[in-house]
Amino acid sequence: MSAKGFVRNFPPLNILTEEQVQQIHRAALDILETTGIRVESERARKICETGGCKVDRENNRVRFPPGLVVESLRKCPSSFHMSALDPNNDIIVGGNVTYMSLFAGLRTVDLNTWETKIPTTKDQDDACKIADGLEFVYASTSYTPYSELSDEPPAMMLPVTTCSRLKHFSKISRVGTTMGSHVFEIQMAQALGVDIYGAFECQPPLTWAEDASDCGIACAEAGFPVEPGCAGSMGGAHPVTIAGALVTAIAEVMSATVLVQLVRPGNPIIVNAFDFPQNMRTGDFNFGAIGGYLFAAGWNQFWRTTYGIPIMNGTPGPTNSKSIDFQCGYEKALGVLICCLSGANIINYVGGLTAELVYHPVQSVLDNDVAGYVGRFLEGIKVDDETLAVDLIEETGPIPGFYLNKAHTRKWWKMEQFLPYAADMLTYTEWMRTGKKGALELAKERADYLLKSWESKLPPGKEEELNKILEECRRWYEKTGRI
Amino acid sequence: MAALDKLVQAIRDYDVDGSKNWAIKTLAEGADPIKALESVSGAMKEIGDLFGAGELWLPDLIGAADAAMAGLAIIEEAVLKSGKQAKRLGTVVIGTVFGDIHSIGKTMVAALLTANGFKVVDIGTNVPHDQFVQAIKENNANILAMSAILTTTAPEQLKVIKALKEAGLRDKVKIMVGGAAITTEFAKSIGADGYRATAPEAVELAKIFAPA
Numbered sequence: 001m002s003a004k005g006f007v008r009n010f011p012p013l014n015i016l017t018e019e020q021v022q023q024i025h026r027a028a029l030d031i032l033e034t035t036g037i038r039v040e041s042e043r044a045r046k047i048c049e050t051g052g053c054k055v056d057r058e059n060n061r062v063r064f065p066p067g068l069v070v071e072s073l074r075k076c077p078s079s080f081h082m083s084a085l086d087p088n089n090d091i092i093v094g095g096n097v098t099y100m101s102l103f104a105g106l107r108t109v110d111l112n113t114w115e116t117k118i119p120t121t122k123d124q125d126d127a128c129k130i131a132d133g134l135e136f137v138y139a140s141t142s143y144t145p146y147s148e149l150s151d152e153p154p155a156m157m158l159p160v161t162t163c164s165r166l167k168h169f170s171k172i173s174r175v176g177t178t179m180g181s182h183v184f185e186i187q188m189a190q191a192l193g194v195d196i197y198g199a200f201e202c203q204p205p206l207t208w209a210e211d212a213s214d215c216g217i218a219c220a221e222a223g224f225p226v227e228p229g230c231a232g233s234m235g236g237a238h239p240v241t242i243a244g245a246l247v248t249a250i251a252e253v254m255s256a257t258v259l260v261q262l263v264r265p266g267n268p269i270i271v272n273a274f275d276f277p278q279n280m281r282t283g284d285f286n287f288g289a290i291g292g293y294l295f296a297a298g299w300n301q302f303w304r305t306t307y308g309i310p311i312m313n314g315t316p317g318p319t320n321s322k323s324i325d326f327q328c329g330y331e332k333a334l335g336v337l338i339c340c341l342s343g344a345n346i347i348n349y350v351g352g353l354t355a356e357l358v359y360h361p362v363q364s365v366l367d368n369d370v371a372g373y374v375g376r377f378l379e380g381i382k383v384d385d386e387t388l389a390v391d392l393i394e395e396t397g398p399i400p401g402f403y404l405n406k407a408h409t410r411k412w413w414k415m416e417q418f419l420p421y422a423a424d425m426l427t428y429t430e431w432m433r434t435g436k437k438g439a440l441e442l443a444k445e446r447a448d449y450l451l452k453s454w455e456s457k458l459p460p461g462k463e464e465e466l467n468k469i470l471e472e473c474r475r476w477y478e479k480t481g482r483i
Numbered sequence: 484m485a486a487l488d489k490l491v492q493a494i495r496d497y498d499v500d501g502s503k504n505w506a507i508k509t510l511a512e513g514a515d516p517i518k519a520l521e522s523v524s525g526a527m528k529e530i531g532d533l534f535g536a537g538e539l540w541l542p543d544l545i546g547a548a549d550a551a552m553a554g555l556a557i558i559e560e561a562v563l564k565s566g567k568q569a570k571r572l573g574t575v576v577i578g579t580v581f582g583d584i585h586s587i588g589k590t591m592v593a594a595l596l597t598a599n600g601f602k603v604v605d606i607g608t609n610v611p612h613d614q615f616v617q618a619i620k621e622n623n624a625n626i627l628a629m630s631a632i633l634t635t636t637a638p639e640q641l642k643v644i645k646a647l648k649e650a651g652l653r654d655k656v657k658i659m660v661g662g663a664a665i666t667t668e669f670a671k672s673i674g675a676d677g678y679r680a681t682a683p684e685a686v687e688l689a690k691i692f693a694p695a
Contacts, residue, residue, distance in 0.1 A: 203584055280541045
């Protein structure tokens with residue numbers, strides 16, 4: 001039985017006309033045919049060449065014929081099933097269903113001083129355990145929750161964090177992609193008999209690093225879904241205009257999809273782009289900026305209305321704010337709403353705070369609540385004889401009639417209302433009496449509770465198997481000088 | 484308006500072709516190439532001050548730097564031919580470390596350093612540590628600037644520093660590091676001399692590093 005996710009029961013938000021979508025489509029195909037992609041890997045270049053692309057080895061440029069691109073995209077399934085460690089957390093990706101996923105942060109943060117702290121592997125494990133208990137989270141990106149660990153060398157970051165998630169987070173994980181870690185991460189997933197999806201992160205503009213295409217190829221060969229993605233700064237690595245950024249991002253992800261389909265026709269794909277306006281003072285990303293959400297809405301509409309390929313967004317994961325405050329609240333919440341309304345299927349949202357610098361489990365609890373809040377909106381208004389309640393209305397009549405004591409109310413109120421886990425819903429008097437706790441305090445309590453109540457879902461013997469693969473990875477990195 | 488004034492205006496207008504053409508005309512009019520260099524530096528300082536005051540933004544800074552570099556390429560050739568010595572703040576070798584092909588940050592820093600009076604040797608991306616050492620030797624560089632965007636490639640910066648020590652060059656260069664994966668603590672832990680988060684700040688640090 002798979003997780004229900006949030007089912008959107010009304011038409012998605014479209015912000016482009018059909019003609020605009022086709023203009024973007026044609027432009028992306030033109031770019032792939034005339035400019036092409038810089039492909040660092042000879043293995044990837046050979047696959048593309050055999051598949052019908054033009055390869056210029058002098059400058060590692062691969063050009064993609066439009067017919068091949070369109071044919072490849074049409075091979076992608078419009079939905080697919082993924083098996084998690086706990087079958088109740090299986091997901092069906094695609095269509096009008098949205099699942100929330102963890103975002104990532106380099107470090108954690110002190111909730112009093114808002115200064116970052118480098119986490120330990122125990123912090124990593126604990127964050128995974130808390131996330132495992134979050135009701136509306138069903139997946140995770142890679143290098144998550146943390147990507148800098150004080151008690152592990154940087155090269156081990158990916159395999160260590162994947163191993164931690166597979167042990168402590170019984171939901172779907174992404175793997176990859178630097179330094180060939182995906183080889184061992186795939187083995188870990190296969191040891192557990194779970195599905196993962198593989199990162200194929202294009203480097204904007206218009207470039208595949210060798211690690212990225214290697215991971216995409218390996219995951220496809222292993223039969224796992226692949227996430228071709230890109231992360232451009234609009235005005236830096238992508239054009240500053242949102243339309244131009246869409247063209248470039250779509251071209252990049254289309255090209256990666258072609259490679260995956262050449263390796264394994266019909267392989268599941270979920271397309272992702274993580275574009276933000278460039279901060280024109282610092283050169284960094286303007287995380288949380290509305291331009292990023294215009295991009296996301298356009299991205300979602302494009303893929304939904306052209307090829308129907310499942311879609312991922314990561315835009316509402318990070319915020320520019322350095323603390324859990326009003327700015328963090330509005331940047332992330334408005335953003336995840338836009339992503340949901342415009343039809344994303346997996347949203348890397350939960351737990352991210354400052355830029356890609358910080359993740360915090362307390363933020364993950366708060367984001368889980370926002371996810372539930374937005375998810376309730378997506379479900380819409382159920383209209384049928386029972387919910388119209390005409391008979392009940394007639395029976396109840398005018399004052400002194402009321403509804404609180406009716407069976408109809410007892411049956412329906414929990415389905416109609418959303419109850420957050422960490423929001424203040426008390427009366428003012430009760431709030432004063434119980435310590436004036438706000439959402440942050442309540443989220444801390446909830447995080448503590450989720451940590452204490454976590455139970456492992458690993459079958460016997462599997463933890464040892466995962467540890468063995470992790471140590472093989474460590475020895476390989478030592479042998480090859482990465483550690 | 485003399486050609487030199489028009490060269491300065493071309494930089495203010497972010498006009499790359501204009502800068503090149505007015506540089507040629509400036510020299511044809513017999514202007515002292517050293518004075519021309521100083522005028523270009525003056526224009527960049529003006530742009531930099533306006534950026535610092537919040538009146539201009541990164542696209543303006545980089546646009547002006549690109550225009551300045553186009554003019555400088557012409558003028559520096561003339562300085563070389565004249566046998567005179569151009570005043571340079573220093574020689575910088577800059578690159579992105581091995582395993583990392585990100586280039587935008589590095590390219591921005593390189594452009595701004597050039598426009599601000601440094602000789603810059605940009606050795607590109609995905610650069611193995613021994614090539615950094617080689618470039619420093621060949622160019623007699625006194626500043627090394629390294630970029631790393633990924634957490635997993637940041638340790639390459641330490642490899643470069645170790646290689647410089649082994650080559651007996653560590654004391655001859657000031658090392659600055661940057662990139663999304665880099666922090667002040669990391670820079671300190673690997674023995675770098677400084678870290679800055681943005682390209683304009685990197686230029687200010689290079690000016691501090693510049694030999695007197």
